[in-house]
Amino acid sequence: MIEARNRRGRGADMDRSDGHEETDGTVGEGAGSEQRRKARLAAYDALRERHPDMFVNPPGGAIEILLNRADQERVAKEVTELAVTSGLPEESGDIGVVYRDPYVCVLRDAVRFPSGRTGTYIRLVSAAEAAGAAVLPVLSDGRLILLRHFRHAERGWHWEIPRGFGSPGEDSASTARRELQEEVGCEASDLTHLGPMSPDTGLRAGRDQLYLAHVDAATFQDGANPGAREEGIEGCRALSVKEFEDMLLSGRISDAYTLAAYGLARARGLLAEASP
Numbered sequence: 001m002i003e004a005r006n007r008r009g010r011g012a013d014m015d016r017s018d019g020h021e022e023t024d025g026t027v028g029e030g031a032g033s034e035q036r037r038k039a040r041l042a043a044y045d046a047l048r049e050r051h052p053d054m055f056v057n058p059p060g061g062a063i064e065i066l067l068n069r070a071d072q073e074r075v076a077k078e079v080t081e082l083a084v085t086s087g088l089p090e091e092s093g094d095i096g097v098v099y100r101d102p103y104v105c106v107l108r109d110a111v112r113f114p115s116g117r118t119g120t121y122i123r124l125v126s127a128a129e130a131a132g133a134a135v136l137p138v139l140s141d142g143r144l145i146l147l148r149h150f151r152h153a154e155r156g157w158h159w160e161i162p163r164g165f166g167s168p169g170e171d172s173a174s175t176a177r178r179e180l181q182e183e184v185g186c187e188a189s190d191l192t193h194l195g196p197m198s199p200d201t202g203l204r205a206g207r208d209q210l211y212l213a214h215v216d217a218a219t220f221q222d223g224a225n226p227g228a229r230e231e232g233i234e235g236c237r238a239l240s241v242k243e244f245e246d247m248l249l250s251g252r253i254s255d256a257y258t259l260a261a262y263g264l265a266r267a268r269g270l271l272a273e274a275s276p
Contacts, residue, residue: 040096
């Protein structure tokens, strides 16, 4: 889910080389590569114990995670040698939890591909280990609320719905309500679950949950919620369904969560038809 924030946990895409950051389990160059590798594998094993579902090899799965320690060490050696000859850091072949901060956790798995070739694969998971949520706010007069949000990853502005990572012990519906209040400044009179979303199946593990929230139009004000400015949110705007769809078709709305939530809400018949 979702993107790095200073105030609360949101994930960010990481550079796949991840060799120049302080990494989970790193004990310093002086302690040697062997200790670093062992620490990363120990963190990996601990994560696997807490979340075995993340390491399942389903019947017929095309890419197998190698969980045998001897296989992991063999793959790490092969990938490290290749990395070094390619001018990459020696630790680029490490298996395990190779980076962790308050927002994101990066795993490098040892894997076997369909051809039988072995190698590594990077995955991102939320460091909070809780599902995120996004919420499409719909006012009682039928208008939809969007935020104008500056996104650091793309260095640009986006029109999008409120969203964020969950906090430990918080269910996704509570996350959706919290994000709506924090970013728009309104409470949901009721909340409808739209369905799950996989934000990036090629890189990120886990699903986030999408919701539609009904909001009393009398409680909404255009502009920025003061507490949201530090998040890069310039303001919010209420749009008719026609205005929303015009922005969608013109490419002014490109955020994946917003597109998915709108599509699910429309498919479920939860939105008014666009008037000419």
